Amino acid sequence: MNAIGIIATLRVQPGKEAEFEGVFAELAPAVRANEPGNSYYRLFKAEEAGVYKVLECYDDAAATEAHRASDHFRTLGAKLAPCLAAPPEIERLSAA
Amino acid sequence: MNAIGIIATLRVQPGKEAEFEGVFAELAPAVRANEPGNSYYRLFKAEEAGVYKVLECYDDAAATEAHRASDHFRTLGAKLAPCLAAPPEIERLSAA
Numbered sequence: 001m002n003a004i005g006i007i008a009t010l011r012v013q014p015g016k017e018a019e020f021e022g023v024f025a026e027l028a029p030a031v032r033a034n035e036p037g038n039s040y041y042r043l044f045k046a047e048e049a050g051v052y053k054v055l056e057c058y059d060d061a062a063a064t065e066a067h068r069a070s071d072h073f074r075t076l077g078a079k080l081a082p083c084l085a086a087p088p089e090i091e092r093l094s095a096a
Numbered sequence: 097m098n099a100i101g102i103i104a105t106l107r108v109q110p111g112k113e114a115e116f117e118g119v120f121a122e123l124a125p126a127v128r129a130n131e132p133g134n135s136y137y138r139l140f141k142a143e144e145a146g147v148y149k150v151l152e153c154y155d156d157a158a159a160t161e162a163h164r165a166s167d168h169f170r171t172l173g174a175k176l177a178p179c180l181a182a183p184p185e186i187e188r189l190s191a192a
Contacts, residue, residue, distance in 0.1 A: 003140075005138070005140040005149070005151060007103065007149070007151070021192055024192065040136060040138075040151070042101070042136075042153065043192040044099075044101040044189035044190060044191065044192055045189060045190045045191070045192050046187070046189055047187075047188070047189075052192060053101070053103070053189055055101060055103070055136070055151045055153070057138065057151070091142070091143075092143070093140030093141060093142055093143075093149055094140060094141045095140065095141070096117055096120065096139040096140055096141050096148060
């Protein structure tokens with residue numbers, strides 16, 4: 001198994017939480033529906049206000065590339081970016 | 097949705113990685129098979145040597161309690177503990 005896990009930490013600007021969550025509510029189902037190499041993609045809130053974490057799992061490195069290159073990620077990612085207070089922090093994990 | 101996400105960080109003693117992974121290979125399927133309130137439970141390796149992260153999702157707080165109280169978690173957790181170099185760090189996330 002070459003599965004890849006990702007923990008993406010996203011810091012949202014104060015007051016932009018609802019907009020951010022609204023865009024993500026479109027993005028998450030699009031990922032699950034259109035990316036056969038994705039097996040998990042879910043948004044959570046961290047304890048710190050305005051901080052979100054996306055837990056993700058892909059079958060392999062090619063699937064993570066397909067995610068980033070997808071139309072839905074590019075289109076909806078462009079709508080998420082203006083909500084962020086800082087660049088996303090991406091922690092990459094490997095299958096155990 | 098009251099779903100709860102968990103990122104559990106586990107530091108394993110040098111040389112105990114194979115033993116740790118072997119116990120986890122029993123634990124993960126037991127969680128998925130026996131806990132209806134668990135929807136995700138997967139072990140990954142972090143970039144730092146000897147550090148593992150478990151990504152977990154439960155339907156609600158009662159399901160996280162059921163996890164900790166389960167026979168499989170108690171029995172196999174007791175086998176994992178001697179492999180660890182430090183107490184587990186548990187980050188709790190809430191549904192977005």
